[in-house]
Amino acid sequence: MKKCGCFEKNQWYELEKIVGSEYVITDQSEKDVQSIDVWWMTRYCFFQQENFPQPSVIVFPENTDQVRKIVQFCLIHKIHYLARGGGAGDGGGSIPLKGGLVIDLKRMDKIIELNERSLTVRVQAGILQKHLEEFLNRKGYTMNHFPASFNTSALGGFISTNGTGVLSSKYGKISDMVHQLEVVLPNGNLFKSLPVRLHSTGPDYSRLFFGAEGTFGIITEALCKIHYLPEKRSFRAFLLSNLQKGIEAGRQIMVKGLNPCLLRLYDEYDTRHILQKQYGLEKEGCVLIIGFDGMKKIVEAQEEVAYSILEQNEGEDLGEKLAVNWWDNRYRSYYPPLDYICEPWMTAVMDTVAPYEKIETIYWEMKKGVEEGFKSWNAIFHAHFSHWYDWGTSFYPTFLLKDFPSNPHEAIRLYNQILDICVQASIQNGGVVNEHHGIGMRFNRFMKDVSEENYQFSQIIKKALDPESLLNPGKLGLGE
Template identity: 40%
Template sequence: MYGGIIVDMKKMDRIISIDEESFILTAQPGINGYRLEKELNKKGFTLGHYPASVYGATLGGYIAARGAGTLSTKYGKAEDMIISLEAVSAQGEIFRTLPVPNHACGPSLLQLYVGSEGTLGIITEISIKIEPLPQIRKFNAFLFKDVRDGLEAGRRMMTEKRLRPNTIRLYDESSSDRIVKKVLGLDLKGCYMVVGAEGAEAQVLLEMKQIEEVCVALQGRELGPESGEHWWNHRYDFYFPPFNLMLPELTGTVETTTTYDKIYSIHLKKKEAIEVGFKDWNAKYIAHFSHWFPWGVMTYDRFIIPVPPEDPEEALQLHNAIWAKAARTSLAHGGILNDHHGIGFKLGWLMPEQYGTAWPIMQSIKDALDPAGIMNPGKFGFIKRF
């Protein structure tokens, strides 16, 4: 967008080694995620990273954008899974981070490059943890009367019980009615939640029992394992025709992540900001909560304009206005700009607002590592000083 070149890494697609003692994979960044998973499965392992983009995404893409897979609640996001990396700096120097991610040897150079989206250098090799294929995988589903009860159920699983479910996915009323009904064929009134566990059989059975106890205590109506397994088997259908959101509707995913004490308020405030703030366009707001942590949860929320302006420029202006309003609403109520889709150019201009007085420090890191400003100029809102 602001000059420069595109470096296509997809031919650097080799698996270099699989350490079956330490459970560490080392591979080049261009390897396709689906192919990588299949190769690991042959040896009895899994990466445990199943993003909706798995058929087209690469291992390098997972790391460069801090990606999250469907099972991130158990296995972690990309930044939790990576062990070390090799990269080429903007000045052409090849370097490696320390061979382990946890240490007391100063700040983490590794995490500086995770999520850097090509602004600080080019990742050329990745070592990442892998997991043994689970003995069993089980699912269940519940229906809550409102999203607040569902959020509390998820919070209790992750905090008070310290469970490690592979999945907790809670759909708000609007998303349950519009998306879940269409994809899964479930005509439900309320908030649909699918929960799962995987691993050793005894561990999984215990986790599923505790999950059920938590949900029932909050008046969650059990829908049964078949409903949960049906979701798992059709989890990618949500992102492909005819089930995905597509033209002529105008849509955008305005996700955020925050701590448990703020998530319900953010949900209400963003719904109001979109549906009331843009009611002249009959704006709709839908959300689900899909990546859970010991400290909080993310919301994968979207706006929908059923009949957008016919003029392309007017449609783009409306799209950007809604996105800006939603993002700033997240920031104003304790959320951040993004959980796992990256920042790129779309949200880069809001990064100074996100970081506040820390933003000049971020810019100084960019200046030090890329003094010529040649690495993805303009991304993240970084300015070229020289």
């Protein structure tokens, strides 16, 4: 694509005819915003005033038909494009790597239908999760999807990364919460999956778009499962002497089918960093916060058995106060002024998931790789285990360097060296590249390492759907 010629006045007019002149934006400030996310790399390069890919134009459609026309426009003029929701990803998944056009879906925030018999809600994909949840709460319902970027991310973004919220141990990932998808394909055609997810009427093709990060199509609408607001939701904290005891206690709770809505285990450093500094805990060890919700009698029965398991694993009951305080303020650590991105530090999250027999090895290999391998930089590693299943769990590791090279090329090399150590520790010990933040640009180079078969299959799908690689190129390691 040419840098200037693609958007001559007649082509601007074509876009304006689709969405209206006020929704075709070329302001430099908007281009800057659309060129960064929460990824350390985008912010670092931006503030270093390094050259970084930017779109030529941002378009704000309000419905699926307008998205289809914009996609057809890009196909005719051979313009690279991508869809963007809240822009709160941390891997460069919504960065316009080859410039071109950004389709910003924030105007597509409508609630189309609330079905109070089957307990579903049909919504446009640009709606912020916070706004969807507030609407449902007013009606007596909840979606129970509460990720850290709850306040800033759109539903379509969560679907595109197959995101996970803090209550996933009971309610699952976003792919467990969506019955039906509407997607604009790269050829401009509309795909709509069958109205139910569990069937034997051919493959469920909607699954192609969960975790595809907007490379196979643009999600415009979703039919989501909802729940009644719980009669009771309780939280309690326990202190374990070490990480191994905490993981084992959590495993026993999950494999025995106790169905906690929340299970969150902090390692020793995270316990100090978060629960001591932010919540006033005065004890050392690993804190596990557990929660149950639903009908009062069922919750109380689940609590009784789960608390007994924790006590059998030498867990010290810290009571409800700390846990309820955490729940009420659960987003605090991820926003200013407490989030690491507010500081001039180097940091990244490398969340992964693995079976129970693998997960602790991955943790210790990552920790060793960071703290010993980069000791000269006083590298810090800490983690919490936050999404549990009856077969395994995930953890959310963070590395932090408060001092790093002033030379941008040396800094970026160091950043990638640390990522290499952490991701390879996961892959080589039975884990995956990422659990819920996505691949984007940050983890591109690992996709072939984790599974050659999956990598080749994704290339086949991409070539079939988007043979010219115009849609969100350079993501998922597809190599366009």
